[in-house]
Amino acid sequence: MKLLRLGAPGKERPAVRDSAGRIYDLSGLTGDIDGPFLAGGGVQRVRAALGSGELPLLDAEGMRTGAPVARPGKxxxxxxxxxxxxxxxxxxxxxxxxxxxxxxxxxxxxxxxxxxxxxxxxxxxxxxxxxxxxxxxxxxxxxxxxxxxxxxxxxxxxxxxxxxxxxxxxxxxxxxxxxxxxxxxxxxxxxxxxxxxxxxxxxxxxxxxxxxxxxxxxxxxxxxxxxxxxxxxxxxxxxxxxxxxxxxxxxxxxxxxxxxxxxxxxxxxxxxxxxxxxxxxxx
Known part of the structure; x- marks a missing residue:
């Protein structure tokens, strides 16, 4: 699974890219891809949501790709x-x-x-x-x-x-x-x-x-x-x-x-x- 963040600096939205290259919006599942998301079972929740087909597709054409993790602590x-x-x-x-x-x-x-x-x-x-x-x-x-x-x-x-x-x-x-x-x-x-x-x-x-x-x-x-x-x-x-x-x-x-x-x-x-x-x- 490939997690990413799309949008202008400071306004990135979380997303996931599946094996076929489709991009899905994770905004309804998490506010960001960061430490609390990773520590709190976020990856498992995304995997389950992908499997159930409940995530909305995201048209990422022309959107900036941010760092895949929000500003790290170190x-x-x-x-x-x-x-x-x-x-x-x-x-x-x-x-x-x-x-x-x-x-x-x-x-x-x-x-x-x-x-x-x-x-x-x-x-x-x-x-x-x-x-x-x-x-x-x-x-x-x-x-x-x-x-x-x-x-x-x-x-x-x-x-x-x-x-x-x-x-x-x-x-x-x-x-x-x-x-x-x-x-x-x-x-x-x-x-x-x-x-x-x-x-x-x-x-x-x-x-x-x-x-x-x-x-x-x-x-x-x-x-x-x-x-x-x-x-x-x-x-x-x-x-x-x-x-x-x-x-x-x-x-x-x-x-x-x-x-x-x-x-x-x-x-x-x-x-x-x-x-x-x-x-x-x-x-």
């Missing part, structure tokens, strides 16, 4: 989680997950305009598999317990300003939390449609030139381990987003460091999770 990110990406940036392969946070307000729709920050010379791209939390996760006993906390998966573009990230501070937050720096979606795909999250191809192109082409099987720390690990140090709440790292091919690691400029476009895709496209503009 966005937790994992850095250097692919060996080839660590190598291209000159970093050692981490022995423990590299964890940083991203301002939740960075989350925007999958096709929204992304703003290059004022003073930026090194805005970069990162295609990532995002995990959306559906149940509170606190001190999980084993990585195998993580599945119960996962509400679904989505595409994330962890846009980064490398000078802000690596040159202005010992922390990464300045280069990760600029406005619009986390396009998410188009859908939240429920786990039943992603039987193996460690077998998904990830791709990203810039202005039609393919830059990233990886697979989640190359993650250093897999999804179950990451959810378990994070739960040892913070409480993961329903609606939270976890960005799980990016494969090689970012501008920082390319010989000519072709950082993004106003007018550039990025296109992202992950197997089974749809696609994104953004145009970059100067803030």
């Amino acid at each position: 966005v937790v990110c994992i850095g250097l989680n692919y060996r080839d990406h660590a190598a291209e940036t000159g970093a050692d392969v981490p022995q423990r997950p590299v964890v940083f946070m991203k301002d939740p307000s960075t989350v925007v729709g999958p096709h929204d305009t992304v703003l290059i920050p004022r003073g930026s010379a090194k805005t970069d791209w990162e295609v990532e598999l995002a995990v959306v939390v559906a149940r509170r996760a606190r001190y999980l006993a084993y990585p195998s317990d993580a599945a119960e906390a996962i509400g679904g998966y989505a595409i994330s573009n962890d846009v980064s300003e490398r000078a802000f990230q690596l040159e202005l501070s010992a922390q990464w937050d300045l280069g990760k939390s600029c406005e619009t720096f986390n396009p998410l979606g188009p859908w939240l795909v429920t786990p039943d449609e992603v039987p193996d999250p460690q077998a998904l191809g990830l791709r990203l192109s810039v202005n039609g030139v393919q830059r990233q082409d990886g697979t989640t099987k190359d993650m250093i720390f897999d999804i179950a381990f990451l959810v378990w690990y994070l739960s040892q140090y913070m409480v993961l709440e329903p609606g939270d987003v976890i960005n799980t790292g990016t494969p090689a091919g970012v501008a920082l690691g390319l010989p000519d460091t072709p950082y993004l400029r106003a007018g550039d476009t990025t296109e992202l895709a992950i197997d089974g999770l749809g696609s994104q496209r953004q145009t970059f503009e100067q803030a």
Whole structure:
């Protein structure tokens, strides 16, 4: 099942896309797709409503696609989680997950305009598999317990300003939390449609030139381990987003460091999770 939110920013309505590509309005079932919806059995209610045929069709033609989850409480990110990406940036392969946070307000729709920050010379791209939390996760006993906390998966573009990230501070937050720096979606795909999250191809192109082409099987720390690990140090709440790292091919690691400029476009895709496209503009 693919959950999505359609409409102008701040006025999105919840919807669901079935296996035939039809879009149904969920406004009569829930006010939004958010943490309370996920934690309160919302997915099960939608599945039952779809099966009974009681949901009204929605004409989504021309409607903006928002992020599939309303503003999360937090966005937790994992850095250097692919060996080839660590190598291209000159970093050692981490022995423990590299964890940083991203301002939740960075989350925007999958096709929204992304703003290059004022003073930026090194805005970069990162295609990532995002995990959306559906149940509170606190001190999980084993990585195998993580599945119960996962509400679904989505595409994330962890846009980064490398000078802000690596040159202005010992922390990464300045280069990760600029406005619009986390396009998410188009859908939240429920786990039943992603039987193996460690077998998904990830791709990203810039202005039609393919830059990233990886697979989640190359993650250093897999999804179950990451959810378990994070739960040892913070409480993961329903609606939270976890960005799980990016494969090689970012501008920082390319010989000519072709950082993004106003007018550039990025296109992202992950197997089974749809696609994104953004145009970059100067803030």
